[in-house]
Amino acid sequence: MNISEKLKRIIELQSEKFDWKLNSLNDGANENQVAEIDKLIGEKIPTELTDLYLANNGESGDERSCFLGHRFIPIDEMAKQIQFGLSLVKPAERILKNxxxxxxxxxxxxxxxxxxxxxxxxxxxxxxxxxxxxxxxxxxxxxxxxxxxxxxxxxxxxxxxxxxxxxxxxxxxxxxxxxxxxxxxxxxxxxxxxxxxxxxxDYNFNEEIPFTSTPVGAIKKMYFNPQWIPVFSDHGGNYIGIDLDPDTNGVKGQVIIFGRDEEDMFVLSNSITDFFDLIISKIVDESVDFKQELHLHEIFKNMIKDEK
CATH class of the missing domain: 3.30.500.20 (BH3703-like domains)
Structure with a gap:
């Protein structure tokens, strides 16, 4: 299965196993929209992420969000979040031009x-x-x-x-x-x-908030990084996305949890393909209760800890 087919399989399994009515996937983004993301972050996003968005540009509808309650965000929303991260970056030399x-x-x-x-x-x-x-x-x-x-x-x-x-x-x-x-x-x-x-x-969130990384040294301890690419949203300012700027012990392209309420940034997988494979396996073998009354991020954290 390609990356888009894996996401669709995750959606199908939720309908089969949990009897959830889910939002529909949108038609694919165009290459110009993907190129705008590349331009914002100063490099090309991973091929698997490009392929995912060229196949389906997020979701829409009034039912349950398609990724275990998280919303698969359209690429224009992704761009806005990256721009927010860029807005936090301060000039190296600070001057008044006028x-x-x-x-x-x-x-x-x-x-x-x-x-x-x-x-x-x-x-x-x-x-x-x-x-x-x-x-x-x-x-x-x-x-x-x-x-x-x-x-x-x-x-x-x-x-x-x-x-x-x-x-x-x-x-x-x-x-x-x-x-x-x-x-x-x-x-x-x-x-x-x-x-x-x-x-x-300046607001110095990076020093004022006691950020941690799991594993230690895998994710940079920051409030927002413009090279954290949000893919799935919890509707409250927290995301599951791709990290293109890992810390010394991290892997470029790793899937991480980050956002407004996340003080412990958490690595879920080394790639979005591996992450989707893991989710599919956990739904199929029913080893994780995705219907429990916990925030999805906590379910994922417990799931990864149990894997080790």
Whole structure:
């Protein structure tokens, strides 16, 4: 059986063994769509994966997802996830290509917050500084410090009920600086005379989350890698896919579990062909209960551990 026939066999076995009604496979992707994936990752995807998508470009329908409850994702969705991984990559040298335009947008962000602050005047309370942060869809603070002696426990929070204007400014600034800087968040200190300081910062998921790899050293400990090619989705931001950038003890093309909720990235097989063969055998001999009330990733992890 070729790779497409093996996937179809897995689908047939689910219908026979579990009496599941499953989504239908789509018609195949075209070679241009596959070439776009190659262009995104900077190399050709494995032949077996190309063959799989040229035969069937994911699935569609309102029944149960075709791969044991996981969705076989179309190639355009695959591209979006790879682009997300690429968006996390930071430039080697970080510069501001258009500092005048950047400063103009930064000043507008400061003006937005200044307008929300208590007004200084004879009958109004004065303040010393306001600290706030903002990113694409994320906002921290703003925190008001009445004097230079005010500490974090005594600071006050300013209520802001409409971030629409601010979100557009932050988006414009991020787009302007994305290629040359690609920050994740801006941290501001704004003083009552409108002078301000700003720091461009990054979310360091790779250090903040205690990632592990099973086996040890097989998968790089990262939040997302643009060379992890998602193939099957659990509908919640977690994937089974192909790893084209393994760690020192891994194999290029290995099938791995990764995603938003996966802190222990896990190798399922050295290739997608071998992985499909394993699934077929486990359904046929009924040695694994794929209907148990566990996330499929946990079922697979237990299955691989039992193999050893």
């Amino acid at each position: 500092p005048d335009k950047s400063n103009e947008l930064l000043s507008k962000i400061v003006e937005f917050y200044f307008a929300k602050a208590p007004k200084k005047g004879l009958f109004k309370k004065s303040w010393y500084k306001i600290e706030f942060s903002c990113g694409l869809g994320s906002y921290g603070g703003p925190y008001l410090y009445k004097s230079g002696n005010t500490d974090d426990k005594s600071r006050e929070t300013i209520d802001i009920d409409d971030y629409k204007k601010l979100s557009l400014l932050v988006k414009d600034l991020h787009e302007l600086e994305k290629d040359s800087y690609n920050w994740d968040e801006l941290e501001f200190v704004m003083y009552s005379d409108k002078k301000y300081e700003v720091k461009r910062t």
